[in-house]
Amino acid sequence: MNVISINNDNKKQAKRLLQINVTANWGSHGRIAEGIGEAAMAAGWESYIAYGRYMQPSQSHLIKIGTRWDQACHLFQTRLFDRHGLASQRATYSFVNKIEQIKPDIVHLHNIHGYYLNYPILFNYLQKNNIQVIWTLHDCWAFTGHCAYFSVEGCEKWKEQCHNCSLLKSYPKATFFDRSRMNFLYKKSSFTSIKKVILVPVSDWIKGLVSFSFLNQYPMHRIWNGIDIEQFRPCDRKEAISKYGTYILGVASKWEKRKGLDDFLALRQCLPEYISIVLVGLKKEQSRLLTKGIISIERTENIEQMQKLYSGALAFINPTWEDNFPTTNLEALACGTPVVTYNTGGSVEAINPATGIIVEQGDIIGLAKAINKIEAIGRNNYTEVCRARAVSNFNKVDRFHEYISLYDKL
Known part of the structure; x- marks a missing residue:
């Protein structure tokens, strides 16, 4: 080579x-x-x-x-x-x-x-x-x-x-x-x-x-x-829900303050107990700092596991403080999952009013309200429109x- x-x-x-x-x-x-x-x-x-x-x-x-x-x-x-x-x-x-x-x-x-x-x-x-x-x-x-x-x-x-x-x-x-x-x-x-x-x-x-x-x-x-819209596509949600219950998902290759780790910790206090937070990509030392109701997955085994995690989530939450155009938003949409993101950089460009909700930076209550709104509308009502946006724009x-x-x- x-x-x-x-x-x-x-x-x-x-x-x-x-x-x-x-x-x-x-x-x-x-x-x-x-x-x-x-x-x-x-x-x-x-x-x-x-x-x-x-x-x-x-x-x-x-x-x-x-x-x-x-x-x-x-x-x-x-x-x-x-x-x-x-x-x-x-x-x-x-x-x-x-x-x-x-x-x-x-x-x-x-x-x-x-x-x-x-x-x-x-x-x-x-x-x-x-x-x-x-x-x-x-x-x-x-x-x-x-x-x-x-x-x-x-x-x-x-x-x-x-x-x-x-x-x-x-x-x-x-x-x-x-x-x-x-x-x-x-x-x-x-x-x-x-x-x-x-x-x-x-x-x-x-x-x-x-x-x-x-x-x-x-x-x-x-x-x-x-993104690869064939690898990231909606799949049966039952397996992930049976394992994690009703949950919201956060994903980062490197968790730090600008990616919103502190915001997830604060958000935990604003959600009902039955909604879990699943975070993918945390280091072991970061996982030890998590409070009850936050589940850490240090790394996933393959893309199929990520596909199941995205598909099973009530919503994908991206409280990023600095970002250009995060592909995690696109992967979530391709799996039929609505995205809640801070009004940060190009992160907001992935979604429209039908496929997600934009929240001002640092507004933890706003994140919680967005999650409640998605739950009230019904997660399954987002699947087709989120998938369609990903296929049309992010293939x-x-x-x-x-x-x-x-x-x-x-």
Whole structure:
């Protein structure tokens, strides 16, 4: 998979797509890149995916960027000197040589942060070679001097000039130095240096933010994330209900304050005893802090188990304080389950009044009232309309084809 074998003498060679992401076929963004690659190959493209760490077998040609030592050094420079994205010089020069071999028609960027890539070196190469770039924005890191999200803090420095960062302890965490001003200037210089760029925000919310940033000079084409609507579909609710009773569901890959863990603890006090809370993804130490009536599932065995959990739930609750476009909302809808979410980022874009309820951030009573409303209407009355919305808007096959159509137009 990691060996590149290219015949550049073939006059009728296929168009070549190179995607760059921190992971390959791993995690939500890695799986998105994998799906795009598969759709591209079905349309006659050659597909390459370059990644920093964590991978699973892929249908595309995989290219590993750097070593564990490179990543450790990058992490060190980030923690001590707030130089995220400015280390990994040797690894990035080596990767650029591989790009020179591939000669891609399109370079599609995803998350280029994550301790594995030097963005000035990469963008200098893209600019000099006038390569067409598509950049899917999964968070806000591309236009800030440090952080990936800033909405909870209410920071707006990124609109003009980052400085005196109050989010240094957030990802990518820095300990001693605040280089947010210089980082902002470096990013602005690099990211606005190339001409042929189309930005793909994955929500209308982040599209709106970009319009106030230094990236607003580029055209944008919003493409929502998608899911596998065949794997996530309504199933018999009896098994989950017999095990957990009447319950609401929360899911996160990493539970922390911004994902609403504290809000679930508070919500427990506002619900009747017969309604349980089931949380998926908690660590063991977090599970020990749970009160009666909250059930912890550290991890699920397979997608079928998640399908049953989604389908059996009275409602899927997403009290997230910072998010772009969470796929858990989509998975719940595809299983016929209504979604209750805070008015946060792009999370609200997954639902409409028929498929869920939006609650203001921190309104625990509002969450409880929304759950009571869904119970009063009847959970089964939501199944068809939630499923229909997921099929119409969030089928990953349709979303991947939207990317291929964008490629072909270029």
